Structures are given as C-alpha cells and as structure tokens.
Amino acid sequence: MQCGSGDEIAGSPYLMDSIPSSSDKKTLKSVLTIPRKKPAKLDDVRSNGWLDSMMSSSPPRKKILKEVNIDVSSDDADVTYLSWTIKYPSALNSFQQIMRQARNKQIVIFLDYDGTLSPIVDDPDRAFMSNEMRSAVRNVAKYFPTAIISGRRRDKVYELVGLTELYYAGSHGMDIMLPVKNMPSTNDSKCIKSTDQQGKEVNLFQPARKFLPMIDEVFKTLVEKTKDIKGAKVEHHKFCASVHYRNVDENNWPVVAQYVHDILKDYPRLRLTHGRKVLELRPVIDWHKGKAVEFLLESLGFSNSNDVLPIYIGDDRTDEDAFKALRGKYQGYGILVSTIPKESNAFFSLRDPSEVKEFLESLARTMEDKDI
Numbered sequence: 001m002q003c004g005s006g007d008e009i010a011g012s013p014y015l016m017d018s019i020p021s022s023s024d025k026k027t028l029k030s031v032l033t034i035p036r037k038k039p040a041k042l043d044d045v046r047s048n049g050w051l052d053s054m055m056s057s058s059p060p061r062k063k064i065l066k067e068v069n070i071d072v073s074s075d076d077a078d079v080t081y082l083s084w085t086i087k088y089p090s091a092l093n094s095f096q097q098i099m100r101q102a103r104n105k106q107i108v109i110f111l112d113y114d115g116t117l118s119p120i121v122d123d124p125d126r127a128f129m130s131n132e133m134r135s136a137v138r139n140v141a142k143y144f145p146t147a148i149i150s151g152r153r154r155d156k157v158y159e160l161v162g163l164t165e166l167y168y169a170g171s172h173g174m175d176i177m178l179p180v181k182n183m184p185s186t187n188d189s190k191c192i193k194s195t196d197q198q199g200k201e202v203n204l205f206q207p208a209r210k211f212l213p214m215i216d217e218v219f220k221t222l223v224e225k226t227k228d229i230k231g232a233k234v235e236h237h238k239f240c241a242s243v244h245y246r247n248v249d250e251n252n253w254p255v256v257a258q259y260v261h262d263i264l265k266d267y268p269r270l271r272l273t274h275g276r277k278v279l280e281l282r283p284v285i286d287w288h289k290g291k292a293v294e295f296l297l298e299s300l301g302f303s304n305s306n307d308v309l310p311i312y313i314g315d316d317r318t319d320e321d322a323f324k325a326l327r328g329k330y331q332g333y334g335i336l337v338s339t340i341p342k343e344s345n346a347f348f349s350l351r352d353p354s355e356v357k358e359f360l361e362s363l364a365r366t367m368e369d370k371d372i
C-alpha cells in the first residue's frame with residue numbers, strides 16, 4: 001500500500017485553499033478527500049505500528065501473497081493455502097474427529113457475526129446473513145446451546161440474526177443477555193434486570209456499564225472529527241465505538257489513525273483494538289470475547305469442563321481471545337474463518353461463511369440422524 005508521505009498531508013490545514021493545476025486531476029481528486037482540519041502531525045501513527053496493522057487488516061488474498069513475494073497464480077495460492085491447513089486443518093475434513101471428541105459431551109456453539117455468518121461487505125449496515133445461513137444456525141440451535149458473540153451492539157446483531165432461541169453477547173462480550181435462571185450472581189453490580197424483545201424478563205451482564213457516558217462522548221467526538229474524511233464511518237456499539245476506514249482513500253488512513261490516536265490520549269481508560277479495516281475504542285477493563293465465552297459456559301451450567309465441548313467459529317483478530325480461552329480449561333475448538341493463511345490460536349479452519357454453513361449443517365444432520 002502507498003501511504004501519503006508526512007509532507008503531503010502535514011502542510012496547510014486548509015488544503016482546499018490551494019487548488020492544484022487542471023493537469024493534475026489525480027492529485028486534486030485525492031486532495032479533495034483530505035479533511036480540511038486535520039491532525040497537526042501524523043508521526044505517532046507512523047511510528048507506533050498502527051499503520052502497519054491497518055495495512056495488513058483484511059487485505060485481499062492476492063495482495064497478501066504479493067506482499068510476501070508469492071506468485072499470485074491461483075495454483076500456487078492453493079498450494080500455500082493447503083500447506084497452511086496442515087497446521088489449521090479444515091473443520092469439514094476433520095468433522096469425524098471433532099465428533100469423536102464430542103462423545104459423551106455437550107457441544108456448545110459460539111459464533112461471531114461479521115465475516116463468519118455474513119460475508120464482509122463495504123457497508124456495515126448491509127452485512128446481511130442469508131436465509132440458508134439463518135436456517136443452518138436455527139437447526140444447530142435445536143441440538144446445541146448456541147451463542148452469538150459480536151463486536152456490534154447486541155440489539156443490532158439480534159436484529160441481523162433474528163433468532164430468539166440463541167444467546168447474544170454484543171460489544172465484544174461486554175453486553176450479555178441471559179434468561180433470569182442462568183445468571184450466576186444477580187447481586188453482582190455488573191448485572192441488571194431487563195426485558196428482551198419479546199417482553200420476557202432477562203438479566204444483562206454489562207461489566208463496562210460505567211463507561212457508557214464516556215463512549216457516548218467519544219462517539220460524538222469521532223463523528224465530528226472524521227466527518228470530512230470521505231468514506232469514514234463511525235459506529236456506536238454501546239460499550240465501544242468503531243471507526244471504519246474500508247472505504248477511505250488509503251492516502252487518508254494516517255489521518256484517520258492520528259485522529260483516533262489523539263482522542264485516545266484524552267481517554268486513558270480506553271484502548272484501541274484492530275479489526276477488519278476498523279479501529280475500535282473500548283474500555284481498558286479485562287474483558288473480551290474469551291472472557292465472555294467462559295462466562296457463558298459457567299452461566300449455562302457447564303463449569304465442569306469434562307462435560308462440554310465448546311466450539312467457537314470466528315474470523316477476526318478479536319476472536320483470537322476466544323480461541324485462546326478455549327485452549328485452556330475447556331480444551332474446546334476454535335475454528336478460524338479465513339481464505340488466506342494467517343497465524344491463529346484456533347485449532348481448525350474454514351474458508352468462508354459458505355463453509356461455516358456447511359459445517360453447521362453437518363452438525364445438525366448428525367443429530368437428526370441420531371433422532372431417527
């Protein structure tokens with residue numbers, strides 16, 4: 001990726017005041033997308049590794065292979081992928097092995113949403129899951145407790161999935177809804193009573209509640225700061241906020257990053273995580289998708305690790321916390337969804353949401369066959 005040099009962007013704060021000559025239309029186009037008031041300097045994000053992380057986040061498969069000097073002919077790409085699956089075998093090819101491991105145990109399914117149940121698309125508001133995927137999830141939930149653990153806000157992910165029979169955790173696990181009977185300690189200050197979409201009484205576990213006003217404030221600041229950056233999009237996820245740069249001209253990525261970096265300096269109790277072409281600001285509390293998985297397992301009555309086989313399917317860096325957690329006490333299986341080889345704490349792999357659907361269908365079919 002070509003990032004703009006510091007000089008290109010660190011000139012006058014009012015770039016539009018000096019219009020380039022008509023022969024330089026390309027430059028004009030890129031200048032037009034640069035915000036009028038930009039951060040004073042971009043040095044921090046050039047030296048702290050943020051830009052490298054942003055560049056390597058969710059790259060197209062061809063680009064990655066090119067960057068590591070692999071000829072991008074599809075045959076070679078397939079060979080590279082196949083050798084990677086020696087370390088992270090396909091969960092489809094390993095299905096019988098997984099089933100053998102699950103003998104006499106209760107399988108519990110955890111699913112990430114974006115990139116796992118729905119394909120990655122440019123507009124986060126249009127990341128819909130297919131009806132076929134919805135039926136696959138519905139069928140699997142008939143036999144196994146099933147939870148969705150998403151970076152999105154809980155009500156949004158519920159709206160996208162639309163299945164009442166699942167457990168939902170939003171904001172990277174910082175907002176978990178459970179039936180009243182499942183909440184371990186209702187006296188806990190992190191738990192509050194509420195009602196679900198059907199008016200049923202539920203408990204909410206929200207370990208970052210006190211951060212709500214701070215996230216509101218940061219969200220507003222982010223919206224204001226990035227409003228002139230073409231393609232930038234800020235999302236409020238209740239307990240965290242996201243700044244998307246997927247649709248921002250690459251020359252402006254340092255500007256986006258520096259804004260976020262500058263805001264974080266004013267909020268030492270927030271930290272940054274990188275997702276797929278998204279920067280996420282979240283509370284510094286020791287809570288993430290891995291903790292949420294452990295919390296759900298305990299709340300659902302599976303604290304005896306010998307009785308349960310948890311399976312977590314996800315595609316993002318934030319899912320790594322869950323993969324890592326499953327390698328501990330529970331000896332469960334993380335399944336990484338990826339079309340490109342990458343290092344992971346997962347055990348198995350699946351290429352894309354269509355393989356996720358196939359895997360879920362196989363799980364449900366195995367149980368249906370037992371029912372007959």
Ligand SMILES: O=P(O)(O)OC[C@H]1O[C@H](O[C@H]2O[C@H](CO)[C@@H](O)[C@H](O)[C@H]2O)[C@H](O)[C@@H](O)[C@@H]1O
Nearest residue numbers: 113114120121122124127150151242276277278
């Ligand atoms: O934990 P997840 O359910 O995977 O949520 C992670 C982030 O997903 C969304 O962004 C990602 O998907 C978008 C739609 O395909 C895509 O446009 C974006 O580039 C991806 O980062 C969501 O919008 C984020 O806020 C979530 O944190």
